[in-house]
Amino acid sequence: MSKYRVTHRLSTAYHPQTSGQVEVTNRGLKRILERTVGENRASWSDKLDDALWAFRTAYKTPIGCTPYKLVYGKSCHLPVELEHKAYWALKHANFDLKTAGDHRKLQLNELHELRDQAYENSLIYKEKNYREFITLRSKSAFLYVGDQVSL
Structure with missing residues (x-):
């Protein structure tokens, strides 16, 4: 890792406060699910694959x-x-x-x-x-x- 000047930091998806990127991703997925499913959160799991596809194929400015x-x-x-x-x-x-x-x-x-x-x-x-x-x-x-x- 030092050869490529990469700094190793511990961060997990289970603790999004340590990773701003995970937090931004989760917020984006939540927004997609809210728009497609609405307030009925029980059916979010059914639409999660579609939401992930939409998120992965959407243009990201950063x-x-x-x-x-x-x-x-x-x-x-x-x-x-x-x-x-x-x-x-x-x-x-x-x-x-x-x-x-x-x-x-x-x-x-x-x-x-x-x-x-x-x-x-x-x-x-x-x-x-x-x-x-x-x-x-x-x-x-x-x-x-x-x-x-x-x-």
Whole structure:
């Protein structure tokens, strides 16, 4: 982990206060479920798969793409679109293995670039929000734990 300058911090989904990302994700899923199911929370479990799909395929501003694209390296397509793409792939399937292997390596490199770009976008987004927080905090009259007060 030190080779890639990664800091290891313990955080679990069971304790969302330690992970702002989990908290934001849970809030987004809750909002989707409230809109689709309504106040009847008993049927939320039936619609959870659909809500997760909607959340994973929705564009996220902080990372500049969808979580689906970040994981798989391509946009998600509905089954109707896949049928057309499958037909196109069968039509163009007469290729040699070396060309296919080279194409796959190129796709993997593009996926790495996409993830790097999402990471950079996330850092920029966090920095911008932090600067706004500091500005708001400096304007408030409240004291927080850790603030230094001169007497």
